[in-house]
Amino acid sequence: MSPKTRTRRAAIALSALAVGAVAITATGGASEPQQPADLLQEMTLEEKVGQLFVTYAYGRTADTPHPKNKEEFGVDTPAQVVQKYHLGGVIHFAWTDSLHDPKQIAELSNGLQNAAVNSGAKVPLLISTDQEQGQVTRIHEPATQFPGNMALGAGRSPEDAERAAAITGQELRAMGLNQNFAPSGDVNVNPANPVIGVRSFSSDPALAAQLTAAQIRGYEDSAGPGETVSASVKHFPGHGDTNQDSHTALPVIEHDRQQWEQLDAPPFKDAIAAGTDAVMSAHIVVPKLDDSGEPSTLSPKVLTGMLREELGFKGVIITDSLQMEGVRQKHPDAEIPVLALKAGADMLLMPNDLQVAIDGVLNAVRSGELSEQRIDQSVERVLALKSGRGVLANPFVDVSKVDQIVGGAEHLGEAQAITDRTTTLLRNDGVLPLKPPAKMFVTGAGDDATAALAERIGARGPQTSALATGLKPTKEQIDQAVEQAKQNDVTVVLTSAAWSEANAGQLDLVRALQQTGKPVVAVATRDPYDAAHVDLPAWVATYSDKPVAMESLAKVLFGELAPVGKLPVPVPDPNKPGTDAYPFGHGLGW
Structure with missing residues (x-):
């Protein structure tokens, strides 16, 4: 980012409360101009506290009654959830019945804003x-799909990373979403990491930092304030070196200060320099950085000391979901949001019981445990973000334009071209590229992926069949796949985190296919670590099982495209601890 851009972004962050905002009527028209600072002065304490909370609501329209709303929030519709709690934000998921198609999402967003x-x-x-994008994708086709961060790491292109974020962000904004909880700035230095993995750009801090900053620019600077989204880099201070999932446990990372500076900090420093609107905290304990035993989300040393004071971040700090076990192990639900605010957080994401959480904060203010001035500080940051991103001026979207923007031909073409630059050839003992055989067989993990690859292979001439065997294939499924492989000239087998002990049956499948004596090409469609576990003549890494990645794979298989991806992480040798089967930067071509 140029100094001029940095200056502009800093001005937005620091002075947005002095910028005029436009009040919006029920029909979406502009009324009297309104100062954000005036909004703060006019709010009751309950309204200010509500601005600090982000949660979900159930239903495909703002006025759709849903029994889960009654059960969790005591009201019927998403609009009523917003109104009851004076929410600062709403988050969409498929499981809340919120994400069906772009126009529906846009209409839902408009309805919520109207409320x-x-x-x-x-x-x-x-x-x-x-x-x-990639492994964590909430809105699927027809929205433009990308293979995710680790694939972009294999592509090594900041320009591609920035453009992928720009397309994603502009499509989100067209659907009425103005904030994306992305990118993951975590540096995946632990191959056994069960929660980050391909969500990370790389195990190399410099590469991860470069691409993290590029995506911040793509989300936030690729168009005008009303056409882009706020980025939220995550998970501070860095979730990359753990073998536990903070959704179900409280991970402990043993990095000392020097290791944190070298390994974890660079992406967050670069994201802040690029002007990220928000930073999301991690529910992890880093005892050598803070010996309190508290997860970072609840740690003043981490959020205020390290993030605010040392790194100079002045934007919004948002917690990861407060329903996750990593933050709920040590404190009752009423205390967690209070402790997070004391630590330095501004927005509180998805508390386990919203009413209990809000009452906890209100009671803390009324008792003097939290000052109202402290609440005001966070509300000011939230309003500054909303003003700088153009949300206060015009929160609504034009539903009639959604289909022109979301999943358009130009975006789809760019996504394919970017993905074509990520496929990585790890091993090739004279197998690839294939001369189109008469019959090919696709099997392995992923119903959609095996079908998508078979379709794309078939479009190139060979008679193609597919058999999805899942993450944990049974002996019967393996036997069935072997019999089908024997009837074909070449088999392509897809793996997905087969390195994990829970998914080891996939390795049995690959070995059984190898025993047929027919040519077998194995493809790691998630982490590339699978390639070290079975000694096959041909291994490819796509880092994704999406159709866009399967199209790139088909091009490589038949030599239409030279593989140019380079490993963004080393692949350790499971039989020789401390050595790599495939080093960082490895990637074959032709």
Whole structure:
């Protein structure tokens, strides 16, 4: 980012409260100009506290009654959830019945904004999701799909990473979403990491930092404020070196200060320099950085000391989901949001019981445990973000234009071209590229992936069949795959985290296919670590099982495309601890 751009972004962050905002009527028209600072002064304490909370609501429209809303929030519709709690933000998921198609999402977003600006504090919402792309994708086709961060790491192109984020962000904004909880700035230095993995750009801090900053620019600077989304780099101070999942446990990372500076900090430093609107905290314990035993989300040393004071971050700090076990092990639900605010957080994501969480904060203010001034500080940051991103000026979207923007031919073509530059050939003992055989067989993990690859192979001439055997193939499935392989000239087998002990049956499948004596090409469609576990003549890494990645794979298989991806992580040799079967940067071509 140029100094001029940095200056502009800093001005937005520091002075947005002095910028005029436009109040929006029920029909989406502009009324009297309104100062964000005036909004804060006019809010009740309950309205201010509500601005600090982000949660979900159930239903495909703002006015759709859903029994889960009644069960969890005591009201019927998503609009009523927004109005009851004066929410600062709403997050969309498929499991909340919120994500069906682009026009429906846009209409839902407009309905929620209408509820917000015509009740309580009259402040538009941040509407968010986790559209990281790749493994964590909330909105699928027809929205443009990308293979995810580790694939972009294999491509080594900051320009591609930035463009992927720009396309993703502009499509989200067209659907009424104005905040994306992405990118993951975690440096995946632990191959056994069960929660980050391909969500990380790389195990190399410099490469991860470069691509993290590129994506911040893509999300936030690729168009005008009303056409882009707020980025939220995650998970601070760095979730890359753990073998536990903070959704179900409280991971402990043993990095000392020097290791943190060298390994974990660079992507967050570069994201802040690039102007990220928000940083998401991690529910991890790093005892050598903070000996309190608290997860980083609840740690003043981490959020205020390291993130605010040392790294100079002035934007919004948002917690990861407060329903995760990593933050709920040591404290009751009423205390968790209070401790997070004391630590330095501004927005509180998805508390386990929203009413309990809000009451906990209100009671803490009324008792003097938290000052109202402290609440005001966070509300000011939230309003500054909303103003700088154009949400206060116009939170609504034009539903009639959604189909022109989301999944358009130009975006799809760019996504394919970017993905074509990520496929990595790890081993090739004279197998690839294939001369189109008469019959090919596709098997392995992923119903959609095996079908997509078989379709793309078939389009190139060979008679093609597919058999998905899942993450944990049974002996019967393996036997069936072997019999089909014997009837074909070449087999392509897809693996997905086969290195994990839980998925070891996939390795049995690959070995059984190898015993047929027919040519077998193995493809790691998630982490590339699978390639070290079975000694096959041909291994490819795609880092993704999406159709866009399967198209790139088909091009490589038949020599239409030279593989140019380079490993963004080393692949350790499971039989020789401390050595790599395939080193960082490895990648064959022709």
